[in-house]
Amino acid sequence: MTYKKWLDGGKMKKTFYIVDDHEMLREGTKGWFVSHSDWSCVGEAANHEAAYSDFERMAKKDSLPFILICDLNFFGENTGFDFMKKIHDLYPAVKIIVYSMFFAGGMVQNAIKNGASGYVSKNASCDDLLKCMEKSFSGEDFIQEELQPNLIKYSKLTDALTRREREVMELILQRHSNDEIANILNIKKRAVENYISLIYEKTGVNDRAELVVRYGG
Numbered sequence: 001m002t003y004k005k006w007l008d009g010g011k012m013k014k015t016f017y018i019v020d021d022h023e024m025l026r027e028g029t030k031g032w033f034v035s036h037s038d039w040s041c042v043g044e045a046a047n048h049e050a051a052y053s054d055f056e057r058m059a060k061k062d063s064l065p066f067i068l069i070c071d072l073n074f075f076g077e078n079t080g081f082d083f084m085k086k087i088h089d090l091y092p093a094v095k096i097i098v099y100s101m102f103f104a105g106g107m108v109q110n111a112i113k114n115g116a117s118g119y120v121s122k123n124a125s126c127d128d129l130l131k132c133m134e135k136s137f138s139g140e141d142f143i144q145e146e147l148q149p150n151l152i153k154y155s156k157l158t159d160a161l162t163r164r165e166r167e168v169m170e171l172i173l174q175r176h177s178n179d180e181i182a183n184i185l186n187i188k189k190r191a192v193e194n195y196i197s198l199i200y201e202k203t204g205v206n207d208r209a210e211l212v213v214r215y216g217g
């Protein structure tokens with residue numbers, strides 16, 4: 001069976017793959033699901049490079065997981081968004097669930113935008129993560145109930161921003177520098193600075209650090 005056939009209608013199994021830079025968390029998560037559910041783990045990785053390699057190999061063997069569980073912060077850097085987007089673009093049938101200590105509204109919104117169909121805080125119980133996986137298996141999206149007010153609040157806030165201001169704010173929350181934002185959006189650095197000033201004014205924050213803490217921390 002080719003990957004396209006698997007995507008179009010292959011037999012789906014309750015399998016997951018976990019990417020997290022904390023070994024104890026990976027081991028604990030795998031162990032809990034083995035003991036408390038009918039889900040099975042088909043792989044794990046501590047970094048994105050290893051995960052990319054595994055997914056390429058699994059795709060060739062038609063053994064991709066139904067769910068990818070991943071964190072957003074790796075080794076002190078918020079690189080999870082780029083990783084999620086690449087996996088979602090390459091393997092759109094794989095459901096992505098974010099399992100992270102970061103649960104501000106901006107982070108949840110950014111995760112959804114980059115391909116996540118589920119979001120659960122690491123402060124939640126294992127049952128919440130299992131519920132999210134079951135919902136994904138049924139074709140439903142799932143945001144942990146306790147995180148939904150943050151997401152609604154953030155969405156209402158960004159309604160006051162222009163499309164470009166929202167794009168700049170999302171990239172700030174992903175910890176991109178002004179130079180990186182200018183390159184990503186193909187605009188001048190001075191324009192980025194102007195957009196940031198407008199964002200500060202509309203959100204009522206004083207600087208970048210406060211913006212990240214309030215909406216992306």
